[in-house]
Amino acid sequence: MMDNIENKYQKPETETDSTGLNKLKDIIAGVFEGNAGEASKKRPFIPPAPQPKLKILTYLKPVPWLLLALFLYSFYWDFENLSIQLFNWDLPLQGVLRIVSVSGMIGFMTNWIAITMLFRPLKRRPLLGQGLIPAQKDRIAYRLSLAVSEDLINPGIIRKKIEQSDVVEKYRRKASLDIRKVFQKKEFRDEIKNLVVEYVSSLLENESVKKQLSVEIAEEIEQKLIDKPLERTAVKTYMLFRGMHLSEMIASTLEEIPFTVQKKIDFMDELLDEIPIKLEENSEQLDEAITSLIFNLVNRFDVQQMVEENLNQYDEVKLERMIQNATNEQLKTIQYLGAVLGTIGG
Numbered sequence: 001m002m003d004n005i006e007n008k009y010q011k012p013e014t015e016t017d018s019t020g021l022n023k024l025k026d027i028i029a030g031v032f033e034g035n036a037g038e039a040s041k042k043r044p045f046i047p048p049a050p051q052p053k054l055k056i057l058t059y060l061k062p063v064p065w066l067l068l069a070l071f072l073y074s075f076y077w078d079f080e081n082l083s084i085q086l087f088n089w090d091l092p093l094q095g096v097l098r099i100v101s102v103s104g105m106i107g108f109m110t111n112w113i114a115i116t117m118l119f120r121p122l123k124r125r126p127l128l129g130q131g132l133i134p135a136q137k138d139r140i141a142y143r144l145s146l147a148v149s150e151d152l153i154n155p156g157i158i159r160k161k162i163e164q165s166d167v168v169e170k171y172r173r174k175a176s177l178d179i180r181k182v183f184q185k186k187e188f189r190d191e192i193k194n195l196v197v198e199y200v201s202s203l204l205e206n207e208s209v210k211k212q213l214s215v216e217i218a219e220e221i222e223q224k225l226i227d228k229p230l231e232r233t234a235v236k237t238y239m240l241f242r243g244m245h246l247s248e249m250i251a252s253t254l255e256e257i258p259f260t261v262q263k264k265i266d267f268m269d270e271l272l273d274e275i276p277i278k279l280e281e282n283s284e285q286l287d288e289a290i291t292s293l294i295f296n297l298v299n300r301f302d303v304q305q306m307v308e309e310n311l312n313q314y315d316e317v318k319l320e321r322m323i324q325n326a327t328n329e330q331l332k333t334i335q336y337l338g339a340v341l342g343t344i345g346g
Contacts, residue, residue: 107342
């Protein structure tokens with residue numbers, strides 16, 4: 001019967017409803033704050049240890065300057081009139097210093113230009129074009145986001161990590177323990193009881209609500225008594241004896257409900273005792289439901305699109321700085337090795 005009444009009558013949200021909800025939030029927040037205990041400590045993020053500096057770079061850095069010094073010195077002396085014998089061949093040495101120094105400097109400069117062209121020019125130029133990484137920024141962002149979404153952060157991996165970490169069970173147990181402690185507090189129970197009484201009282205003090213409920217309940221009772229003539233006659237006789245209409249008697253009864261609720265409100269104690277027990281009895285189903293909820297939320301996120309959009313927001317300078325911060329020593333090593341290889345080739 002009450003289901004039909006609820007379906008037929010939908011009470012609009014009033015200021016009383018809003019105030020009641022706010023009071024309930026304040027009660028729960030206040031009690032849980034006092035019962036929070038030690039907050040769970042988030043494991044601090046530890047960045048990877050920096051790689052040791054490449055020792056070879058220390059020895060390679062002076063090479064271009066030595067080559068430049070050799071090149072300048074070759075104008076003063078460059079093995080003039082000197083030669084060596086090799087397999088009965090007479091090989092003149094004149095010009096060797098200049099050839100070796102120029103070859104080494106060319107190797108250094110070509111590698112420097114190649115590395116610079118990875119990033120510069122930042123913007124497209126009519127003759128020079130654009131650096132490789134700035135020109136392919138969108139493609140790089142797409143490929144990186146695709147790799148992240150497929151291999152690093154996909155729903156399957158996240159679900160596996162959640163199940164392996166037992167994080168859901170851990171926090172569900174903590175929540176159950178906190179709920180049990182909170183529900184055992186007399187202050188909390190008294191405030192909840194008062195809130196229920198206040199809400200019922202404020203609801204039934206509204207004349208339109210009381211009238212509507214009376215009419216709906218009376219109609220429902222009359223509908224149930226259509227096929228029961230004996231009971232219907234008894235009700236009509238009683239109404240005639242009281243000199244009241246059925247809806248009026250129901251309205252009078254509704255006025256007594258707040259007092260009845262106040263007297264019988266201790267039933268809430270049993271209900272509050274039962275909630276933690278039910279939560280513990282259905283812990284496995286609760287864990288599975290929470291895991292499924294998290295999994296469904298994760299599935300709603302498009303990781304690839306999110307990563308790609310964030311990478312595309314990087315301007316060319318920021319992207320260059322990010323890559324160079326991670327690979328600066330390696331790029332410099334390649335650059336200086338060009339001088340060594342050029343010298344050997346010369």
